[in-house]
Amino acid sequence: MEISSAEFVQSNTDVKKCPEPNKPEYAFIGRSNVGKSSLINMLCNKKGLAKTSSTPGKTQLINHFIINGQWFLVDLPGYGFAKTARTEREKWDGMIRNYMIYRKNLMSVFVLIDIRISPQQKDLDFINWLGEKSIPFSLVFTKADKQTRAKNDFSVKQFCEQLYKTWATLPPYFVTSADTKSGRQEVLDYIDSINQGFKQSGR
Numbered sequence: 001m002e003i004s005s006a007e008f009v010q011s012n013t014d015v016k017k018c019p020e021p022n023k024p025e026y027a028f029i030g031r032s033n034v035g036k037s038s039l040i041n042m043l044c045n046k047k048g049l050a051k052t053s054s055t056p057g058k059t060q061l062i063n064h065f066i067i068n069g070q071w072f073l074v075d076l077p078g079y080g081f082a083k084t085a086r087t088e089r090e091k092w093d094g095m096i097r098n099y100m101i102y103r104k105n106l107m108s109v110f111v112l113i114d115i116r117i118s119p120q121q122k123d124l125d126f127i128n129w130l131g132e133k134s135i136p137f138s139l140v141f142t143k144a145d146k147q148t149r150a151k152n153d154f155s156v157k158q159f160c161e162q163l164y165k166t167w168a169t170l171p172p173y174f175v176t177s178a179d180t181k182s183g184r185q186e187v188l189d190y191i192d193s194i195n196q197g198f199k200q201s202g203r
C-alpha cells in the first residue's frame with residue numbers, strides 16, 4: 001500500500017467525540033518520547049503532520065488523521081511521563097483506556113517500544129491489559145537507527161522472551177526507524193491486510 005493523502009481531522013479528549021466509526025482505525029501508543037508521532041509522520045511521508053518534540057509529553061490529546069480518505073491513524077499521548085502530576089496522569093490514563101475499550105472501529109493498536117531499552121514494567125502491564133480486554137495489538141520497535149543491527153536483534157529477542165513468560169503466542173512485531181524509514185512498508189502492508197478484512201466484516 002502507498003499513502004497518497006494524509007490529513008489531520010480533529011483532536012479531542014473523549015472517545016464519544018471521535019469521528020464517526022465507519023472506517024478502520026489504528027492507534028499508536030507507548031511511553032512518552034518513544035516516537036509515536038515521528039512514526040506516524042514517517043508512515044505518511046509527511047513531516048509535521050503529527051507534532052513531535054524531544055521533550056516528553058508533547059502529544060496530549062486523541063488526534064485523528066485520515067489516510068487516503070479511507071482509514072484513520074490515531075496519535076495518542078504517551079504513558080509513564082514522570083513529570084506529569086498524578087491527577088493529570090490518571091485523567092490521561094482514563095481517556096486512553098476508554099478510547100481503546102469503546103472505539104468500535106479500532107482494528108489494532110501499535111504498542112511502541114524503544115529498541116534500546118530493556119523490557120519495562122509499564123510496557124508489559126499495558127500489553128497485558130490489552131490482552132485482558134481482547135484488544136488486538138502488535139509491537140513496533142522504534143529508533144532502530146540508534147544502535148547496531150546485532151544490538152537490535154538482541155533487544156527484540158529479550159522482549160519476546162519476556163512476553164513468552166505470560167503469553168503462549170507472540171503478537172506481530174516490526175522493527176522501525178523514523179530516520180531511515182526502515183520497517184515502513186511492513187507496517188503499511190500489515191495495515192492494508194487488516195483493512196481488507198474491515199471491508200468484509202468489521203471488527
Ligand code: GTP
Pocket residue numbers: 030031032033034035036037038039051052053054055056057058059060076077078079142143144145146176177178179
Ligand atoms: P510524546 O508525544 O511526548 O508522548 O512523544 P512521542 O512518542 O510522540 O515521540 P516523538 O515522535 O515526539 O519523538 C520523540 C523524540 O525522539 C524526537 O526528538 C524524535 O526526533 C526522536 N525520534 C523518534 N523516532 C526516532 C527514530 O526512529 N530515530 C531517531 N534517531 N530519533 C527518533
Ligand code: MG
Pocket residue numbers: 036037038051052058059075076
Ligand atoms: Mg507524540
